[in-house]
Structure formats: C-alpha cells, structure tokens
Amino acid sequence: MQREHRRNRDLVRGREATRSSVAESFGGLDTPAALGGLFAALGMLAFVGALIAATSIPIQLNAFDVEGNREQLGWAGIAIGALVVFASFFFGGWVAGRVARFNGVMNGAGVGLWMVLLMAVSATAGVFIEERYNILQSAALPDWFSQISGDDVARLAIAAGILGLLAIFAGAMLGGAVGGNYNRKVDAALTDRSTLLDNGIRS
Secondary structure: HHHHEEEEEEHHHHOOOOOHHHHHOOOOHHHHHHHHHHHHHHHHHHHHHHHOHHHHHHHHOEEEEOOOOOOOOHHHHHHHHHHHHHHHHHHHHHHHHHHHHHEEEHHHHHHHHHHHHHHHHHHHHHHOOHHHHHHHHHHOOOOOOOOOOOOOOHHHHHHHHHHHHHHHHHHHHOOOOHHHHHHHHHHHHHHHHHHHHHHOOOO
C-alpha cells in the first residue's frame, strides 16, 4: 500500500502525469464523498420540505405522517415531493462530484445507493426493533420501504416511491456529472497554465 501511494505521488509529480493517468490512480467510487453527498441531500430535503410544508403548497413524501397516521395521497403532492427530492439529490450529487473530483456520475449514483441502504436499514429497524427507530419516518424524510400494504392508498404510495427513487438517482447522477465537470474545467485550466510555464511563456 505504501509503495502504491509512493508511485501515485511520483506519478503526479512527474512530467508524464496527465488528468487521465491521475484519474486512473485516484478515481473510482469515493465512499466518503458519496456519504457527504447523501447528508447534504438529506439536509436540503429536510430544509426545503419544511419551508414548503409551512405554506399552502401540498407536498407528500410518505403515506404516513411522523405519528404513523395514514395520509390521503394526491398526485399533486407526490409530484411536488418528487421535484423536491430531485433538486435535493441533485445538490447531493453535485457535492459528491466536487469532493471526489473524478467519476462524478458514479459518485452521484453512490449517493443514491447510500440512500436506498439507509431506507432499508431504517425500515427494518422500525419493524423488528421498535417503530421509533425508523429514523426516516420520525424525521418526515422518504420512508418508502415501510409504506407497503394491500389497499389503494398503499398502491399509490408504491408508485410514489418508485417515482421518488427515479428522482433520487436521476438528480444525484446529474448533479454528480455537473460537479465532476467543474473539476475537469479546473484541471484543464491548470494544465494549460502548466504547459505555458513549461514552454517559458509567462503572463
């Protein structure tokens, strides 16, 4: 491992280093970046959701409220909720793409995967331990895995959950692509500057 780090350091310092060679050494799925993007997305989702809930604009993320009472779902509230989820995870994906520097789309998808894992763990804890351990339901955040039952409202909740999952991954991957593209522009500018200096051209 130490030898690999030394090789990567020498590669970066060497004249043969290019963005593609550095990306090959340091790219891939960056777990801390994806986790950071997840928490950024959840923070924005909670904040924006609370702002909208304080108005008369309908927004629905779950079939049950924080007390566990069933809510009557409507497509308007579901659509607005999906837009808020998309925007929040776009931001989370952007954060992951910027932090990871490389493979923005992959790390944006990582944000979505962490969210799916969190929903699964939260719903499982609520069912098998105690309902209060379903932290997503308690925080009024997306809790689609525990919304399933056999009536019409639940079928609409399942459809809303599928739409929400699509919004999560679409937003996070697009945000990751935008964040990663910013890093590519910065690296291109640095490369151009370095090339000018190597050629003896100074501004």
